[in-house]
Amino acid sequence: MTLTMPEVAAPAVGRRWRNAGKALVAASVLGVSTYLATAGVPDWEAELFSWLHDAPRAVDSLLWLPMQAGSAWAPPLAALIGWRLTRSWRPTLGSLVAGWGGWWLAKAVKAQIGRGRPSAELPDELVRSSALTEGLGFVSGHSTVAFACASILAPYLSRTWRVFGYGLASTVGLSRVVVGAHLPLDVVGGAALGLMLAYGWHAAVGVDTAARPAS
Numbered sequence: 001m002t003l004t005m006p007e008v009a010a011p012a013v014g015r016r017w018r019n020a021g022k023a024l025v026a027a028s029v030l031g032v033s034t035y036l037a038t039a040g041v042p043d044w045e046a047e048l049f050s051w052l053h054d055a056p057r058a059v060d061s062l063l064w065l066p067m068q069a070g071s072a073w074a075p076p077l078a079a080l081i082g083w084r085l086t087r088s089w090r091p092t093l094g095s096l097v098a099g100w101g102g103w104w105l106a107k108a109v110k111a112q113i114g115r116g117r118p119s120a121e122l123p124d125e126l127v128r129s130s131a132l133t134e135g136l137g138f139v140s141g142h143s144t145v146a147f148a149c150a151s152i153l154a155p156y157l158s159r160t161w162r163v164f165g166y167g168l169a170s171t172v173g174l175s176r177v178v179v180g181a182h183l184p185l186d187v188v189g190g191a192a193l194g195l196m197l198a199y200g201w202h203a204a205v206g207v208d209t210a211a212r213p214a215s
Contacts, residue, residue, distance in 0.1 A: 012206055015202075015206070015207060016202070016203050016204075016206055017203075019199045019200075019202040019203040019207075020199070020200075020203035023195075023199035023203055026192045026193075026195035026196035027192070029188065029189075029192040030139075030189055030192035033138075033139075033185050033188045034113065034189060036185055037113060037115050037138040037185045037186070038113060038115070041121050045184050045185055046122055046183075048177075049118060049177060049183050049184060052174070052177045052178050052184075053118070053126070053127065053128065053131075053180050055178050057128075057130075059178060060178065060179050063171070063178060063179065066168060066171045066175065067171075067172055067175045067176070067179075069146050069168050069169065069171075069172050070140075070141070070142025070143060070144075070145045070146035070169075070173075070176075072100070072103055072145070074099060074145050074146065074149050075095050075096050075098075075099025075100045075103075075145065075148075075149060076095075076096065078091075078095035078149035078152065078153055079091075079092045079093070079095040079099075080092075081095075082094070082152070082153055082156065085153075085156055086156050086208060086211035088156075088210075088211045090205055090206070090211075091152055091153055091155075091156050091208075091211075094152040094201045094202075095148075095149055095152045095153065097201060098148040098149070098151075098152050098194070098197040098200075099145050099148050099152070101148075101197060102141075102144040102145055102194050102197050105144070105193060105197070106140070106141035106144045106145075106190060109138065109139050109189075110136035110137070110138060110139065110141075111136070113136070113138045113139075114136060115183075116136060116137055117133055117135065117137045117180075117182070118131060118181075119131055119133045119180065120133070120137075121137070122183075127180050128180055131179065131180025131181065132179070132181040137183055137186045138189055139186055139193055140173065140176050140181075140187045140190035141190065142172050142173070142176050142190070143169070143186075143187045143191045144190040144191070144193045144197075146169035146172035146173065146191075147166075147169045147173075147191045147193075147194030147198070148194035148197050149165075150168065150169040150194075150198075151194065151195055151198030151199060151202075152198045152201060154166070154198075155207045156208075156211055156213065157213060158213045169191070173191055
């Protein structure tokens with residue numbers, strides 16, 4: 001007995017709807033974090049920033065390399081990885097669309113919200129003199145790019161490498177707070193924006209099931 005076309009297509013349609021739902025959840029998190037960020041810096045956020053930012057200066061140097069996973073160079077690298085793993089256009093183009101698109105969307109959100117860096121939003125004694133002072137804070141572009149690329153590649157990676165990818169993205173966000181470039185809500189908003197774009201891509205074009213790992 002052969003499978004009919006609807007029976008073959010049903011799992012793919014279900015995956016698209018699930019990814020659309022995940023994109024909606026991420027958009028909701030982005031909305032909530034935006035609302036909180038526009039209301040100022042709550043005490044809990046200032047305390048969390050101060051605790052993370054008080055790490056020894058040597059930690060900044062250790063975090064520099066993993067932090068580059070959220071730079072503008074990350075999307076083409078993720079695209080290369082996607083192509084080498086799958087030979088599929090979906091993760092390859094998706095890394096560029098979600099990664100670079102997230103980089104520029106983050107800049108647009110920053111301009112719209114107008115929240116400053118920690119050095120502008122917090123008392124001087126809470127921020128090291130070497131912390132980044134130029135530009136705006138909400139949302140974190142590095143976090144947006146890192147989570148967008150990790151989520152685009154995730155369906156094509158084994159469980160171990162998925163954990164590594166999301167762990168690296170989380171390290172990028174954490175590092176931006178430690179070095180004094182962003183407040184925690186900046187990172188949460190950036191991560192949500194990146195996830196929203198990646199899941200939206202998966203929902204729009206689907207996942208190449210032939211290129212997916214066995215586990």
